[in-house]
Amino acid sequence: MQLPIHLEANGYPAASLLKKLRCRDTISVDEERIVEAMLEGQSVIDVRVDFIREGDRPVASTLLVEGYAARYRMVESGARQITAIHVPGDFVDFHSFLMKEMDHGVATLTPCRVARVPHATLKSISETQSHLMRMFNLMALIDGAIHREWLVCMGRLPAPAHAAHLFCEIYMLLQAVGLARDFAFSFPVTQDNLADMLGLSPVHVNRTLQELRRKDLIEWQGEVLRFPDWDRIAQFAEFDDTYLHLRNEPR
Template identity: 50%
Template sequence: MINPLVLKLEHHDVLSSEEKRVLESMISRMREFRADEDIVSQGSRLTESNLLLEGFAARYKILMNGRRQITALHVIGDFVDLHSHLLKKLDHGVIALTPCQVAVVSHDNIRRITESHPHLTRLLWLSTLIDSATHREWLVAMGRRSALGHFAHLICELFLRLQAVQRTDGYSFQLPLTQAELGDTLGISTVHVNRVVQELRTDRLITWQGDVVTILDWNRLIQVADFDPTYLYLEREPR
C-alpha cells in the first residue's frame, strides 16, 4: 500500500527495513475521492496529511474573479500536503483531478517519526524541499518560457516523476487531464493548449491517444523544453 512512497524516497537514498516498516505502519485510514472533489479545502485546519496512492491531484488557488490557477500537480507517491503538519492551516486547496485513492497519515504519527527516526525525517523533509524546487521551476516556466516550451517542460517533468514510481511504459505514460485543466496549469486558454499539443504532434515530438502520452524523441523534446532535471534531485546519495 505504501510502495509508491518507498519507491520515491529510494530514488534519493537507501531505506532500511525498519524505515520501510515505519512508513507502512503510519497510515491511519484510507479515503477515496471523486474527480473534481477537494482532498483539502483552502483555509481548512488540518490534523492529518494525505499520501496519494492512485490518481492525479493538484494544488490550486482561486482568484477573486473565479478563475483558477493550478500551482502543482501531484502523482502517485506524493504527499499532497505534508507541509500542513507544521502550517496547520493551508492557503490553497488540493483537488482530485481524477478518481483518487489516498492514505491518511495523522500529524501525531508524523511527529513521532520526527522524534524517533531522524534519517526518515530528513527524507520526508527533502520531499518538501523538492516541492519548493519544483515551484521555482514552474515560476520560471510561467514567466520566461513560451507556451510550447512550458508544456514540453511539463511533459518531461511528469515523465521522470512517474518513471520514479514505476508508472511509465517505455516512453509512454498516462496523462488523464483535460485541456481546461492543462490551461489552468500553464496559465493559457484551452484554445492555446490545443495549438501547443498540435504543434508537438506535428513536430513528431509526442503522440497523445486517449489519456496516454508517448514521447517520440526525448532528446529533441528536452531541447524544446530547455529541460534540466536537476531540480527533481533523483540521484541516490546519503542524506
C-alpha cells in the first residue's frame, strides 16, 4: 500500500522540511543551502516494520519523508496512547539528539519512507548556525504547543469535537507541505489507531465518526478524508490554527 498523494519533490527529502521552515519563519538562501546539505546524500529508506526506532543510543535523527507515523506509550492495562502524529517533513525523534533515554515509542501508521540525519551534523549546525538552531528550537516549542492543544481537546472537548479538531490539525499540517488542498487529504489510518490518538475505545470512535458524517462535517470513504464545509467543522471543533504557527510572523 502506498499513499495516493506523493511528495512533489520525490527523492528529495529536504523539500517538505524546507517548506515547513518557510511557513514558520524567514530563512535566508544560505540557510536553505545548509538544510539541504544536511539532508543531501542521506539515504532514504522504506520502513515496513512497525517500529522506526530501535536501540538505546541512536546516532542519527529520523526525518519522515512519506507516510504517517506516531509517538506512543503503553500502559499496564495494555492500552496504547498516541501522543503525537507525524506527517512528512517532521523529525520523528529530534529528541534523541539531546535526550539520551527515550521515554516513548515511535511507530508507523502507514508504510513510510524516512531519511536519517547523523547527530554529528546536527551538532555542527548547532555550533555554527545559531539562527538555524533557534529554528529547530522553535519546532520543538511548536511540538509542545500541539501537545498542549491535544491536552485541551482531550480534557475539555466531547469526543466528536475532539475528533474533528484532530482532522483539522492534520489537514493544516499537510497543507503546509503541499500534501493537501481543497479541504481533502489522504488518511489511510484505522479507527483503532484513531482511538489510540483520541484516548477513546474503538467502538466509541466508530459512533463518533458516524455522528460527524451524519452532521455532514466529514466525508471519509476509502482513504480520502474530505471536509464539505471547512468553516462549519472548524467552528464545531473550536479549531484555531494559531498554535501551529504556520504563518510567517514579524520578528
